[in-house]
Amino acid sequence: MDTEAVRSFVRAAELGQLQHAADELGVTQQAVSKRIAALERELEVRLFTRTARGVELTLDGQAFLPHARAVVAGVERGIRAVRPNSRALRIDVLGFRTGQAVILHDYWRAHPDTDLDVVTLRAGDPRVVAAAVRAGDIDASFRTVTDPATLPPEVRMTHVLDVPLELLVGPGHPLAAARTVTPAQLRGHRIWVPGIAPRSEWAEFYDELAADLDLRIDGAGPNFGVEVLLETLADSPDVATLVSPRDRLTWPAHHDLRRVPVAGPAIAYPLSLIFRRVDPHPRLHAIIRHFRSLAAVPGPVWRPAWGRTSWASNA
Template identity: 55%
Template sequence: MNLDAVRTFVAAVDAGQFQDAAAALSITQQAVSKRIAALEKDLGVRLFTRTARGTHLTVDGQTFLPHARELLRVEARADASVRPGRRALRVDVHSRRIAPAVLLQDFHRAHPHIELDVVTLDADVHAAMAAVEAGTVDATFHAVTVAARHLPAAIRTTRVIDEHHELLVGPRHALANARSVTPAQLAEHRIWMPGLAPGTEWADYYDELAAAFGLTIDLVGPVFGNEALLAEIADSAELATLAGVRTRYLWPDSYDLRRVPVRDPSPIYPMSLIWRDDNPHPALAALRDHLASRRVQAAGTEVWLPAWAHLS
């Protein structure tokens, strides 16, 4: 069915005259008549009766009218679902607990008129980058561990997050009351991170961090989820784990868990926004500008970065 003809039919009904419908559609009255005639031929019925005093809907025209309006609404929704600037900006945050999700929520507060579709692909940087390249998502946040010249031609990245660490411990842990701890101090304690998948960029990061400071990062144990991990740490005098300063954890007050900053130097987990350079969605530029304005760089603070953070 020709939607231009359907649109003309609805315009003629709303205007009451073919001449007025022609003016509303910026076409000639003859074009309106031809479109209506073609639609009537396609449907096999007369939609209007024509008299010296104007046109009136037939019974078939009255029956067809609500369906014609619905066809135009469906067309508008279909167009809006894919047209850049009209559909939601789709962004992968990997996990809704970590810094990218926090920053994306901050972006939404600053730009409430921009519609967002926040997804969690649960993928490493390679799979997430492939999703961006394929157009499954508009952007993703990940640590980029290779130089830009080795990335796919259409892919662009920019570092937007320098995530500092905190030690998460229970009230009986030896470091529970420390105001801060150094990586050297952590070498004497067990860092428990079950489920750290080998081969991912975050596993590579913690391998390099452990090698740089002689840390013991224990991956042993089944993964029962964050709630179970927090309960184990709260009840232990030995277990501890590392978390980003903007990672959102919730636990009962009875756990009395402590978040202790890691400093001198402060290990940094660098994360980049990844997108296609030919993506025309206008909200993508707004997101990039927002993230650039919110990037926190601690002046005068000694930091440690993995070797791949210096690649260009």
């Protein structure tokens, strides 16, 4: 089996577009298409279906993906065995528009000699990601396993940054003109967060946020992407959402969306990094130091219970 074809399949599955996979692999989109087509002929199944937004895995593609990742990881481990200093630092982020990805990009711009491979594993359950770290599929992930006792013993988790959340609303929302809002002022307002993955740390975060601060967090409905969310906010007088100030969000000028900081207390998400306990990538600690060097959220601050534990404070 052609391992470059398997690698092309994995990158296309992770990025959702053949062109993005081609750009990262340094080949043409046609080359990626040919590799995947050859792989499909060899396996005698369809791995992708094309959509208006790119490509999506078929059921056969979903079944093949974890094994394909294992093949790619095995090849990379073999290369690492003979060229230990040549390997890129492979880090998983929740999404390429998220604040964690933006901060990581800022670090790379300041240190362009750092060979980074930034991926998104599209796994809702952070324990799946922890297993990928343990297996060597990735070097690290910006995820949180809220019960550290369930982490594999080969894997470590450390707190790197508290991420404040702010309200994002359209011009017709009652809080659109506010300079800041308190959690008490958010009570009764619909805070729409579509696509919260079950068993994810974000599901636990929003459940605890709603219970502690008496907020109405609505995760109903399918997630049609950030563009649809922004359009909904622009057109609605009663829908809001919560975002990070660093999230890379852009919208047409006529949307006239407003970012409103939350204070008294601020709402913060404790961002963690999962990585191997033994022999972590040599570039990883510099990235941890960069995240920890960023400004702290001014108090008072609300954090979930699992973000107030000793591992989150001192790890």
